[in-house]
Amino acid sequence: MSSFIKIAVDAMGGDNSPEKIIKGIIHHHSRNKDIFYKIFGDENTISKHLNNKIDRNNYQIVNTLNKVSSEDSPLEAAKRGKDTSMWLAVESIKNKDCDIIISAGNTGGLLVISKLNLKMIDNIDKPALSALWPNKKGMSVVLDLGANIECSSKNLFDFSVMGASLYKSLYPDETPKVALLNIGSEELKGNETIKETFKILNDKKTNDFEFKGYIEGNELMNGDVNVIVSDGFTGNVALKTAEGTASFITDELKKALGGTMIGKISSLLNISNLKKFKKRLDPRLYNGAIFIGLDSPVVKSHGGTDYIGFSNSLDVCCRIIKGNLIEKIKKNI
The missing domain is CATH 3.40.718.10 (Isopropylmalate Dehydrogenase)
Known part of the structure; x- marks a missing residue:
């Protein structure tokens, strides 16, 4: 046993x-x-x-x-x-x-x-709630998703290390690439906490992960980074927005392909591609958030x-x- x-x-x-x-x-x-x-x-x-x-x-x-x-x-x-x-x-x-x-x-x-x-x-100091999200090249670990509304630069640094460790545990053959979720990619953007965290991560010499700087919300699914770090308030809003968008796209596609005879014929002709699309957006595949x-x-x-x-x-x-x-x-x- x-x-x-x-x-x-x-x-x-x-x-x-x-x-x-x-x-x-x-x-x-x-x-x-x-x-x-x-x-x-x-x-x-x-x-x-x-x-x-x-x-x-x-x-x-x-x-x-x-x-x-x-x-x-x-x-x-x-x-x-x-x-x-x-x-x-x-x-x-x-x-x-x-x-x-x-x-x-x-x-x-x-x-x-x-x-x-x-x-x-x-x-x-604080546990974070992390989860897996799909991106164009595979999967990302995203944290914190709501356990901590307010975070210090020390907390965000800890989340970066924990997120990279989680990614390496799940995908042992890949290198964790860490980025901070921010309102812009320039170093001057964001609040003081984010800027402090950027400096700490940028100065840290480590083989455990690569630090890739800032990432904006519209780049989350690009796959250029695979560990995305934020406070729990921002992370939770981003998660719910992504879930809602995926659900909206799937529902609208169903309506478009099921509403008319042409739509139904089109969906039959594209059934293999549609199955792949549906599977990619299936939230069941990414189920399982982790308190780390x-x-x-x-x-x-x-x-x-x-x-x-x-x-x-x-x-x-x-x-x-x-x-x-x-x-x-x-x-x-």
């Missing part, structure tokens, strides 16, 4: 749980036999959905009927007690029973419960995703553990 990656799963968070979560685990297990899932939640319901579709050696259910709801404030989530599925899942990595925890539940609740249970990595800065890895799956999206975020968990993310951050910071 020691060679298994052990994932703690909060089965009660997000829409359609635990059914979606268990279907995601079954789908993930069909392609990964060396994972052990420690599943926290309502044992009766979880067992029904599992229905013996996973080898008994690959999972354990920890029964609890208490859960954090999506409507809870972060404080309410923490006050719900230490027997919620989310709290117990986080506690299992604190106690080293598992390597990593994943939840599709309340984001604020997960962050507060994680901070109450887990220590910060030495010399890091804590001394154990915490992954947040989108609450509204389906079982395929949840299965993909379980893949992210495996790559983080195989890529030794925490050790890389400790070494690089």
Whole structure:
């Protein structure tokens, strides 16, 4: 059992749980036999959905009927007690029973419960919420996406190191290229915090990543950089704007190609290209945000995703553990 990656799963968070979560685990297990899932939640319901579709050696259910709801404030989530599925899942990595925890539940609740249970990595003041975004050449790591509204230059520097470490863990053969999200590419642009961070990164001599300066919002998808750093306010606005734009384009294309006979014929003729386009913009492929800065890895799956999206975020968990993310951050910071 020691060679298994052990994932703690909060089965009660997000829409359609635990059914979606268990279907995601079954789908993930069909392609990964060396994972052990420690599943926290309502044992009766979880067992029904599992229905013996996973080898008994690959999972354990920890029964609890208490859960954090999506409507809870972060404080309410923490006050719900230490027997919620989310709290117990986080506690299992604190106690080293598992390597990593994943939840599709309340984001604020997960962050507060994680901070109450887990220590910060030495010399890091704040954890950041990071995620994967597609670009023209592959994928980018973007952080912070909302955990910290206000950040100092020290925080942004830490995010740069952590983001580069995360990118290297997920893509071991590639070089992290770090840029600061700003309102212009010239050195004089931006607020004092951004300018200070620019100077710190520019002066730092490191083999861990390349610093590429500033990047503007319209260049996020170019692929010239693959680690994009900002404060949580700016990052969250950029994320929601990108998600909304992708959804708008997909919906408008559907309308255009389904509205008239010519559109329908055109879509049939281009079906292969349209499938590629749809797949490229499918948010399920990029599911799985990561709280980094804590001394154990915490992954947040989108609450509204389906079982395929949840299965993909379980893949992210495996790559983080195989890529030794925490050790890389400790070494690089």
